[in-house]
Amino acid sequence: MTGTEATLFWGFLIVYGVVMYALSPKSRNAESFYKGADDQGRPVCQWSLTASIFISWIFAKSVTNAANLGAAYGVTGGLAYAAYWLSIPVAGYIIYLIRTQTGAGSLQEFLTSRFGRLAALSFAAAILIRLYNEVWSNTAVVGGYFGNVGEWPYYTAAMVFTAFTLAYSLKGGLRSSIFTDVIQAVLFVFFVAAVLFLIIPANDTGTLLTTGEFRLEAGMDLLLVAGLQLFSYPFHDPVLTDRGFVNREKTMLKSFVVAGLLGFVAVFIFSLVGVHARLNGIDAGGNAPAAVGQALGLTALFLMSVVMMTSAGSTLDSTFTSFSKSIAVDLPRLARRTAERLPSMKVGAAVMIIFAILGNLPMFAGTDILKATTISGTMVMGLAPVFLFYGFTRWSPWSFHLSFWTGLGLGVLLTVGWIPDSWAIGEGAYALLLGTNAWGILICTAGFFLPLVLRRLAGRSLATTGAGS
Numbered sequence: 001m002t003g004t005e006a007t008l009f010w011g012f013l014i015v016y017g018v019v020m021y022a023l024s025p026k027s028r029n030a031e032s033f034y035k036g037a038d039d040q041g042r043p044v045c046q047w048s049l050t051a052s053i054f055i056s057w058i059f060a061k062s063v064t065n066a067a068n069l070g071a072a073y074g075v076t077g078g079l080a081y082a083a084y085w086l087s088i089p090v091a092g093y094i095i096y097l098i099r100t101q102t103g104a105g106s107l108q109e110f111l112t113s114r115f116g117r118l119a120a121l122s123f124a125a126a127i128l129i130r131l132y133n134e135v136w137s138n139t140a141v142v143g144g145y146f147g148n149v150g151e152w153p154y155y156t157a158a159m160v161f162t163a164f165t166l167a168y169s170l171k172g173g174l175r176s177s178i179f180t181d182v183i184q185a186v187l188f189v190f191f192v193a194a195v196l197f198l199i200i201p202a203n204d205t206g207t208l209l210t211t212g213e214f215r216l217e218a219g220m221d222l223l224l225v226a227g228l229q230l231f232s233y234p235f236h237d238p239v240l241t242d243r244g245f246v247n248r249e250k251t252m253l254k255s256f257v258v259a260g261l262l263g264f265v266a267v268f269i270f271s272l273v274g275v276h277a278r279l280n281g282i283d284a285g286g287n288a289p290a291a292v293g294q295a296l297g298l299t300a301l302f303l304m305s306v307v308m309m310t311s312a313g314s315t316l317d318s319t320f321t322s323f324s325k326s327i328a329v330d331l332p333r334l335a336r337r338t339a340e341r342l343p344s345m346k347v348g349a350a351v352m353i354i355f356a357i358l359g360n361l362p363m364f365a366g367t368d369i370l371k372a373t374t375i376s377g378t379m380v381m382g383l384a385p386v387f388l389f390y391g392f393t394r395w396s397p398w399s400f401h402l403s404f405w406t407g408l409g410l411g412v413l414l415t416v417g418w419i420p421d422s423w424a425i426g427e428g429a430y431a432l433l434l435g436t437n438a439w440g441i442l443i444c445t446a447g448f449f450l451p452l453v454l455r456r457l458a459g460r461s462l463a464t465t466g467a468g469s
Helices: 003-023 030-035 046-056 060-073 075-102 107-115 117-143 152-202 205-210 220-229 238-245 249-279 288-296 298-334 345-358 361-365 371-379 383-388 397-416 431-468
Strands: none
Touching (some): 003 152, 030 152, 030 298, 030 345, 046 249, 060 117, 060 249, 060 288, 060 298, 075 107, 075 238, 107 397, 117 397, 205 249, 220 371, 220 431, 238 298, 249 288, 288 298, 298 345, 383 397, 383 431, 397 431
16 A cells, blocks of 8 residues: 555545544433434434435445455346345344334334244344344455555554444443434445445446356345345344334334345445446456545545445444443343343443454455355245244244254354255355255245144144144
């Protein structure tokens, strides 16, 4: 990095951090810190909630993955990754049903009422792992614009970025997170538009939008994986689901639908950065946005870095606040050690600080950021039957556990390479991932309904015996 580049990149990082801290509101009570309400207790407005959902799910690792897949498979790859954003309206609708039909104030409360306390604790463990992955996978992307893995600028930038985000998160909690999300959403849209202004004129638009093939071996397998994970993936992300309980049901649903559709469009559009690399013979090297930025010059690279910082910042502050709520509020309630009263903001702040430190440790070990999405999504496939078919039961802990733990087990087996090749569907790079998810969701669904079927059969048997006697 030259002196000019260093001044530009580090200067923006520092200005960004200072401005975010200065503008973010300070929470003066626990209701504001943990639930995002203002000082008078009023919930967040619809459009702020929409912007928050939209940008907090536009992870730095997500837009990087979308561009990488665009480079590998053309628009098919971009569509495959963008399809995950359609799970936001799915989650919004199911949370709407849960709130209106059961009156639950959180997913943990809902799971406890239908499947027992152990089910809610198991679910809490899954979302904590997901939150942990979100820290390193986003800060690592930002660090990549300041240096290579193993170099001090890479780690320094990642840690400085973490410190700035932590500072304004400590200041206002969820209220601060949602407020800054609106600013970050505006910045993201503006700078993505600037990137496209450089890319689209450099290509034939028709070719840019038609590059790629809709075959299993050419990225369709990952598109089908995304389609299968639409009904499970969003529920293990409290960054999203926590926002499903901060406003009225209909207002929340509208925000989820609009944010999901906007997210789908935004992620697909950014995947064209990777398609540009594919058409122009640019080696993506695992980071298509950075590679394209370097090929187009300093201006483009700077624009890419701003896109990554804004998207990473919105996700990271949401991750801090969600983890804080999970540890300080949700888990103690599940353990029956607190009343409904919210804990002190100091408790949540202490959790954030510890989490910020521990969450960056995997970055120093080196990891694959795409696996943070695809593998975790596979491990929680068992949540799909739980949330889709909860209406079939009033109380059935075994239904949750047979579905959830089966999905988790299959995800672990896939990770360690113990899923047989015979499960693969197609011959593409994601053939085994697709097969595991396709067969897995059927097995998990069977596990969910098994206790209900056995209970009904047992009831009929008892009824027959009683009638015969």
